[in-house]
Amino acid sequence: MRERGGTWRFRLVGLLMTAAVTGLLFRLYMLHVVAGVAGPADLARGRSYARDLRGNRGRILESGPFRNTLALNVDRKDICIDPRPLQKQDLVSRAARVLAEELDLDVDALAVRFSRPGSQFAYVKRFVSLEEAERITQLDLPGIFLRDSVVRHYPLGSFLCHVLGFVNWQGVGSSGIEQRLNSLLTGTSGVRLELLDSGRREIPDRRLREVLPQPGADVVLTIDQTVQNLVEQALDDAMQEHNARAAWAVAQRVRTGEILAMASRPAFDGNEFISSSEDQRLNRAIGKVFEPGSVMKPVVIAAAINEGRITPASVFDCENGLWYHARRPLRDYSPHGRLSVTEIMQKSSNIGTAKIALELGEPRLEQYLREFGFGSRTGVDLPGEERGILHPHRRWSALCSSRIAIGQGVATTALQMLNAINAIANGGYLMQPYIVREVRRHGDGELLYRGEPNVLRRPITARTAAEVMAMMHRVTEPGGTGRAARLDSVSVAGKTGTGQKAVDGRYSDTAYTAAFVGFFPAETPEISMIVVVDEPKPRYTGGAVAAPVFRQIAEPLVRYLDIADPATRLARTPQDGFSE
């Protein structure tokens, strides 16, 4: 019995030891042959490597029903080269020719780059698509290698370019929302500490440490891509039709102050920002100040009515088109005799409005203008906003108040002007315009920020606002200067403006800024909008140039936003059926 048991144990031990030794030999084979760790020298070479893990930049989305993506990060490759093998094998000119053909580059520039003595590294082309990079590697040129890179991509090209801005090559937002919300959009990087084998591949089961990256937050704008598209198309048409130097427009929701569209021409493609000029990159809606001309008149008239100095029925002598004040002449576009305040607004009489401003007095005029937001930034969540120019009344000459009343001697941005008119349309409440609807964390969608309506102040009463709205409605009626902005579907209230541009310290007789600012429906405003066309030719008045652009945008906008004219509106409740 003992002999048989001993043999059995011996065999078992032998078997186990054979299995263990075989296993260890197999492991050694895997380490030395498959993983390539040949010996102590290779083991020393195999070292830990800290790989940066990039936290992707967040997306920017529009607020329309599609929530379409306006900006996102995409993977690209940098094609790089170590020129030494090319130089050794005398392949510089051939490689330069082949690469130039494949990548649409200048062959001479490449040849110079590849011929630099002692150079170990040069970019051939940066941010190429993965397919293009694959094609280049198949050329099998010596010294060519690829590096991972990421690029900010704007799928719709120049669409909404001034609001979105762009990201520079270091991945930092450099204008627009990309700049303003850079800290939220930028993700936090992670790190992976890897142990590499002699082939510099990560040994799969030897990962030392990993901190995962956090992607940047997604930003949803208040911009609706359909509205934006309507505005951009209309501006493109206006630029072409009127041979204009520039054009810009902003559309805003009256009750909330949220911006539905903001466009400026000329524009640029954010994907190729490097080739754009400063003029193209300027967001004129907030970054360009201009003398608003007659679009300023509703604000001055609202101030005078609010102070009880005039009523819509008050009558002023418009001096048949020529009036001297402080020894300087003031002219109307067409001569008028005695006009009521409503008619002054409708016919855009400079003389009538100047007299109203004098009636109001300089301190009050300045106070109201400041309360309407002139001379200070609106606080919209975009960088590069100008504050405009409004000097304190102590520095005004005797002429100033009569000229400020007609939009000269004061400079505003389009957004400031729109926001002031918006206050009139909103029962006197001045809203803070905003363009960011919400910011959500990528992945779990946690809300980090929500843009909400914010009342800044109330410069005029609801009654004053209603009276001025009624007067502005008359501007688009027959006999008014803004007839071209009239819509078939809903009533429009607004004001035209034609500003003479100052050239070499004098008002030019050839360079004008045509503007129209308005809102609809006139009785219960929902949308307000401003259109400005810079140096249109040959027609140059706000009524002839900007008002038709306003109409071109507003007509489809009314249908898209399903805005009803209060005159034909029916109210229905499920309980009591329909009632007029």
Next chain:
Amino acid sequence: MNRTRRRAVKTRRGPMVPIPFTVFIALVATGALFYLWLCGKCDQLGRMLQEAEQEQVVLQRRFQHESLKWANLRAPENISVSLDRHDLTMGWPTREQIVRLYDVNVEHTYSVVGLRSNMR
């Protein structure tokens, strides 16, 4: 008695391995095999992880690609181009052209236009 002693002497002739040593060797061998199994498992899991990471990168790139295509498809300008390509002229409907369906159980007020013509 004598028979028994003779048999015992015979059994001592085979290779003698003490039981504690056998147990020790068995434990070591089992430990070694377990270690090898663990190594293999870690290696396998590491490779799976790497493959999953590579697959994630591929999927992310595909997602990016599809996101781009989708964003372009939904761009109003491209929709217009597509409509033009097929000779389709489309515009936003007027309020009179819209038929509205309401849920009578929902308590809220609607603002509608043109219902009179629809109700006739």
